[in-house]
Amino acid sequence: AAGVIQSPRHLIKEKRETATLKCYPIPRHDTVYWYQQGPGQDPQFLISFYEKMQSDKGSIPDRFSAQQFSDYHSELNMSSLELGDSALYFCASRRAGGRYEQYFGPGTRLTVT
Amino acid sequence: SQQGEEDPQALSIQEGENATMNCSYKTSINNLQWYRQNSGRGLVHLILIRSNEREKHSGRLRVTLDTSKKSSSLLITASRAADTASYFCVPSGGGADGLTFGKGTHLIIQP
Numbered sequence: 001a002a003g004v005i006q007s008p009r010h011l012i013k014e015k016r017e018t019a020t021l022k023c024y025p026i027p028r029h030d031t032v033y034w035y036q037q038g039p040g041q042d043p044q045f046l047i048s049f050y051e052k053m054q055s056d057k058g059s060i061p062d063r064f065s066a067q068q069f070s071d072y073h074s075e076l077n078m079s080s081l082e083l084g085d086s087a088l089y090f091c092a093s094r095r096a097g098g099r100y101e102q103y104f105g106p107g108t109r110l111t112v113t
Numbered sequence: 114s115q116q117g118e119e120d121p122q123a124l125s126i127q128e129g130e131n132a133t134m135n136c137s138y139k140t141s142i143n144n145l146q147w148y149r150q151n152s153g154r155g156l157v158h159l160i161l162i163r164s165n166e167r168e169k170h171s172g173r174l175r176v177t178l179d180t181s182k183k184s185s186s187l188l189i190t191a192s193r194a195a196d197t198a199s200y201f202c203v204p205s206g207g208g209a210d211g212l213t214f215g216k217g218t219h220l221i222i223q224p
Contacts, residue, residue, distance in 0.1 A: 033211050045211030056210045104155040
């Protein structure tokens with residue numbers, strides 16, 4: 001079965017640089033979620049989109065923005081990177097219509113040096 | 114979703130034994146989900162139990178829900194080394210909101 005695809009899987013950036021993470025949801029899933037998991041931390045919800053509109057917002061820094069495109073893929077844009085942004089970034093997708101389970105991708109490991 | 118509180122925080126058992134972990138939450142829910150995360154990997158949805166259900170099975174997993182006590186339990190029978198992971202419970206009001214994860218239960222299966 002198709003799974004959530006995230007790219008790149010690993011990314012190394014320097015402080016103050018920008019990064020763009022991409023997420024391709026499972027086919028026919030129309031809701032995308034982004035999560036951040038720092039070293040030794042629990043996953044933290046950042047933001048979500050349903051039908052290309054922002055549907056929920058968590059602890060996403062102002063330096064980050066995200067959007068969902070017409071093909072339902074999503075991109076998380078991160079600017080002015082800080083050392084503390086080093087983390088695993090997970091994308092999850094969900095199929096609407098009364099289904100609540102979220103299906104997670106393998107994550108993008110971002111290292112900021 | 115609200116944050117669930119898993120107990121114990123860590124559990125170590127021998128391969129083949131059963132593992133039980135518990136979850137408590139604070140406000141009424143529509144459903145409660147359990148997720149697993151192997152070290153450094155993505156989260157995997159294990160099972161969802163709705164508020165009008167008391168017990169649900171999926172393979173070696175058995176989940177119970179007691180809405181009067183605002184608690185749930187996850188039982189893994191005949192544990193295997195591959196079950197070593199962190200397990201999170203996520204109580205949900207049923208909307209499409211992002212999930213809130215607690216500390217989880219870190220399960221270690223000893224060979």
